Amino acid sequence: MTSVLVHREAAAEIEVLEISTWRATLLERARAGLRPVTLYGRRDGDRVILTVVHQAGAGLVVSRTAIDPAHGYHELTSSLPMLHCFEREIHEQLAVRISGHPWLKPVRFEGLDQAAMASYPFYRVEGKEVHEVAVGPIHAGVIEPGSFRFMCFGEHVLHLEIHLGYQHRGVERRLLEREPRALAPWVETLAGDTSVAHGWAYAAAIEALVGHDLDPEIELARAVALELERIAMHLSGLSGLSADLGFLPGASTYGRLRTTAINTSMRLCGSRFGRGAVRPGGSGMRLDAELAALVGDNVRLLRHDGAIIDDCFLSARSVHHRLAGVGVLSPEMASELGVVGMAARSTGVALDARAPARGLYARHPVQVCTEPGGDCWARARLRIAEIEASLTWLEQVIAEPRAWTPRRSALPSLPPSQLAIAVVEGWRGEVVHCLETGPDGALVHYKAQDPSLRNWMALAIAVRGNDISDFPICNKSFDLSYCGNDL
């Protein structure tokens, strides 16, 4: 059994519903508490096939409908706000008419629409003393580009609108232009800070398509790379948050601890970002007695020095005062918006693709952390708790004698007309890859989804009612990917 959530189904077996039944099914599943994982469209002749994937218990269910794009369908976002980004994407990518959609704005300006970038239809707040602040696309730091527009009353933010698309390289298109079993270098750059999670989701989907059974030890090596990535990026986020707070001990100490974490990845796989750790049919991770001792030492250092700075960070009144009650996302709003990953867990929702435990996570369970509150303070505390949980997990795994050398099995060509979906819990949240082959075994669709796509709206909502000076802290606490949205 694979350790990540994987679903494979022959395209012919997937139920294709008539559009009104399909809509009713989605609403019914929402009432039954099923969570949509993704919704995407693909052109097929003069029709567009819409595919929705729900999480049902420990598995996934897939339902389809085929529609005429010019005729389109009546939106679902008003009833299920969590679908807003998916419906907008379908409208933008495939020119599907979606009537009645309350917020049919560009997700990232794809294709020819890029010329319209400057004419983004910003929401307007009218009023004599209402003013707007535009930020970006280039920001003040060494960071990716994106555009923010604040509608303010004095310092008070009434609404923040986030306009992305500046990072759109045309990744999904490129993934269809290359040999499907050799896409790892591209997949690792979908969101470069999430190389391992995207790499694993891709590899798991390919392995499901060809029916390859993975050696459990290879999965364990991947899981080690994934937790090192989580620790490193949480440390990076805490360092950045500390810098934005003006809390310099945190900025420098979390920053140098991140160096220890990513240098550990580099010793095991040659890259500070875990690139090469995952390849379809194998892993590039290396471990022997000497390296295991080094990992053990580094984990102890991270735990020991981490506890000291955590103590300092969490007990500093200036930190608490600046973060507590700022950028609040309620659990109700989080579930309504379909927020995933650490942003959801810091509203107290235990949503984590590593649970329910399967495969290696059943043998070596990882503690799923939650924090109540939904504010910047909760998101910071959650990251501290998750570092701790990942270090504990690593200690247990490394305690047993292990030896890994980079290896991989040659995989056969992809079978025709199959759909495979893989979900991996990256440090930000669930990473979802959906690959479908056509009648000749070539990839006809590659839907790669970073958690950022769903979580950006949560940032916009969390900033409402705060001061504009709270924005950098809110932004850093969500720590979302621009390129991951702009695929």
Add this chain to the structure above:
Amino acid sequence: MTIFNSLRVRMSQGKQFIADVRSAVPAGFRGRPHIADGACAAGCDACVASCPTGAIGLAPLSIDLGRCTFCGECVLACPEAKIALTPEPRMGGADRAALVVTAGAQERTQIRANDGLARLFKRSLKLRQVSAGGCNACELELNATANVNFDLQRYGIEWVASPRHADALVLSGALTRTMTDAVHLAWDAMPEPRFVVVVGACAISGGLYDGARGVERGFLDEVIPALYVPGCPPHPLTFVNAILDLLGVA
């Protein structure tokens, strides 16, 4: 008490800076390729076929670091084990041609100092970074150059928030079409003298996204970079050494 917490942090921190960034070698890093001497087997192009970015040339065997993502696929593909990736991070270049590695090439690159730039910026250089299609790996490594380990500021080199304060524009990413205007605006806002540094395979050549639908690299036809920093992403030491070389800092 917070004061004791702060002191404990300070004690645990100790000295974290890398004393000699000019010779430090990161253990385990997939860095500068080494190509063994001798001709390849006739008709063999296994490495070329394995390369995701078309970085490899044959007769003689060569690797273009401006395209290389250091994925190591060629190392696995070569039946004669002619290619190895060493941990050497120093591999920047002041011109595009200098990035091509062949058999018998030097084990590390020392970029010749640019006398004009050295005279102006040797003691103080301000950098403005713009990401245009970067995946956040280059951006994180560029941020790391200013952390307590690499401490780029010790050389009077700093990242600044405004292009108006900057001497060099440091570009990462393949240059997306949607960032074209913003990149031009940033460049136009910079006072002369100024120069461009391109960081990572994407910025140098388009890398994995060369010719992709959302990429438009016209800016780099207009402005020729003064410095090329290879990697995917480059190690902070690659960047720091390339800058110090260019400015003639010992």
